[in-house]
Amino acid sequence: MTLVVFIVSLLGAMAVGVPVAFSLMFCGVVLMWFMGMFNTQIIAQNMIAGADTFTLLAIPFFILAGELMNAGGLSKRIIDFAIACVGHIRGGLGIVAIMAAVIMASISGSAAADTAALAAILIPMMAKAGYNVPRSAGLIAAGGVIAPVIPPSMAFIVFGVAANVSITQLFMAGIVPGLMMGIALIVTWLIVVRKDKVEALPRAPMKERLRVTGRALWALGMPVIILGGIKAGVVTPTEAAVVAAAYALFVGMFIYRELSPKQLPHVILQAAKTTAVIMFLVCAALVSAWLITAANIPAEITGFIEPLIDRPTLLMFVIMLVVLVVGTALDLTPTILILTPVLMPIIKQAGIDPVYFGVLFIMNTCIGLLTPPVGVVLNVVSGVGRVPLGKVTIGVWPFLVAQVFVLFILVLFPDLVLVPARWLH
């Protein structure tokens, strides 16, 4: 019964357009009233305590690093580098897009920012080379959503804090699945473009390619610093984030000289606002999570799925389907925040590895960024690349299918995640 109250109050508020954060607070208020324990202090205390967590400080710093990467010209150098590497191959610009997307994913945790940078540069180039524009836009959108799967990742940080799972372990476990998403996209791309009549870019002379690579080295150093730093234990994820931001600032300002001190306040303000939006949501979710726990709602759900507890693969399959459906309408962070407190007790009881679950869950919510009616990354590509939203939605579907395929392969073979994760950690 509490479960029904939880779902109805949350969906009801969201349906009339109440922002998710306030809907979660509302759902919390309704739950405590229903449980006969109405006390305004529950709201106040849990809201603030939610932000008072050192681990979450990684969020603003990684956002800042991502913003600085774009403003400082690092993204552009990375794309130039990818063009120099594979631009001359048939269908090369698509491979360029994915290669650049994967490299940028290992610097930034934001799907929207990465996608915007890729779309602004590559869609005009792809159009000029004769590629089908909606399909190119779809590919870039699908490449952009790799960002939160490959570390650093705000999504992993939020999940790690909400589920009490090590963020370092999540980061390391995300690398291989993220690369698999990239490979699946390249394969799909090569299949769908094989009959298109397009011109490959001329192969640049070796000297030019070395020059571009040399210029990109500073930007390519960033993933090494972030992942190497965390992997070698020099820094915690929070510290890695601040080092990454400092490095991007240095490179953008003094090496590439595209970032002027004048721009800096705007970049920082934007990162601060993004942080506030995400964090306010995290805080509101901790209010409802507290009440979900106090009301023992997970136990209620466990009752329903009792028959599946002994069949982890089937259970994962069902959960992933549910997340896919939720992801059509809900953004990434809210999906993580709303479902984690409900699902984690079930995952633990079924004996599923929480890191493995985390990786698949985040991958799934990222796929949700590509599914209508609410697919934020589709909106970004449509806006930046000036392609109508409807066309992007059609262009993206082969890539969407490819990513869902990868997801369910990982459901069937957990070792594909677990073995490399163990090896990397």
Next chain:
Amino acid sequence: EFSERNIRVSNGINADHPVGNGIKAMQACLDEKSGGKLKLTAFWGGALGGDLQATQALRSGVQEAVVTSSSPLVGIVPALGVFDLPFLFASADEAYKVLDGDFGTQMNKKLEEAGLINLAYWENGFRNLSNSVRPVTKWEDFEGMKVRVMQNNIFLDTFQNLGANATPMAFGEVFSALETKAIDAQENPYVTIDTSKFYEVQKFVTETNHAYTPFLFLFSKAIFDTYSAEEQAALRDCAAVGRDEERKVIQDLNKKSLEKIKAAGLEVNTLSAEEQARIREKSMIVYDKHKAEIGADVVDAILANLAEIRK
């Protein structure tokens, strides 16, 4: 006179900790006294928030109970800092005598002024040092060692005074940080070193016994006051029953954990009596530094009490 009560008990630790056994024993006692009317529902692993957050929820009458170590609460009751002072208790028996005696009652009064009823002192236990660098046999061995400590001024000062590089860090990140050598060392009771699998990523363990932290079984005063006298008495009595069980289990488990740590191939050593005395002597500077903050009367009272016991 008993009413139906659902008492939510928040725990930062996991259900397999001896506190779990203590709560079972306490429930059995409550069942008998209240005819099954007083029910404890335990939440584990910080599911209802961290210890400090849960304690604040008690003070505002939002939640019934929490089992927490004393250290995070010094911001609410500064006198509790006395239990963080290095090398205070020499043995568990000393600690029991002080905590279950007059000094414990005095501290309970201070807690009550802050809106918290301490039903009984349970046990977290003596803290020991583990590291991946070298065996610690003397004061000088701490030099330059990166030690994770709780975010607590007395712990920070204790280890900085020993020459270590004390680093506060969230508990959840400690394993990874030890594994990747971001930090060299951590300090916790044997049971925690065992259950959190720190022994997998450490080489040396030193029985420093540098601090004994009690667990407090705290109840919200705002809620406690609405209970009948019988209910209150039952809770106090049964918390003591739970305490005895928990202390017994944790003592056994400490031994088992130590065996497990040794079996895992770690080098375990104790400090010689002279070195223990020397470190204790050198640590007195931490007592002086924090005496005013904790309350001179409190520090003097516990030292007098201990001197009495040691006679």
Next chain:
Amino acid sequence: MAMQKAIDTFYRILEFLLIFLLSSMAVMVFVNVVMRYGFNSGLNISDELSRYFFVWLTFIGAVVAFREHSHLGVETLVMLFGRKGRIVCMILSNIVIIAVSAIFFWGTWKQAPINASMTSPVTKLPMIWIYGIGFFTGAGIVLIALERLIRLLTGRVTDEEIAAFAGENMSLEQLSERA
């Protein structure tokens, strides 16, 4: 006019504050990394203070974001409605927001004594300085939403606002806040 100018100045100050808070957090954490590895030492206060700056950043930023319609919502259903339907939803939505924000404010009020009587472990700052931010955020959002509600009820709502409510014309910045 003078009123509008005062309000704009107020938000400029808030934005300046956000920039200050985020930069200081970054500097504090960065300096600690450098000190830890370069000099084998660290500032105990920077860990704690950066966390408190983070709390202030979040809850001041939440008000600024609310003013700019930047908090994430699900516009799927609202998008289907015409102008009238959207206005009805906006009224309901603002009522819910006012209610929960007022509860946030009220809870902060009721909890103020216990936060005032607790200090932080390292900096010894009374915790009301951190938890008291609920006064600002609760009140700020109630005021903005009340003003919107009054304009909605008196028919003075702008088409731009209605479009923003239904998630139309989102800027790239707003989109990047969502993913």
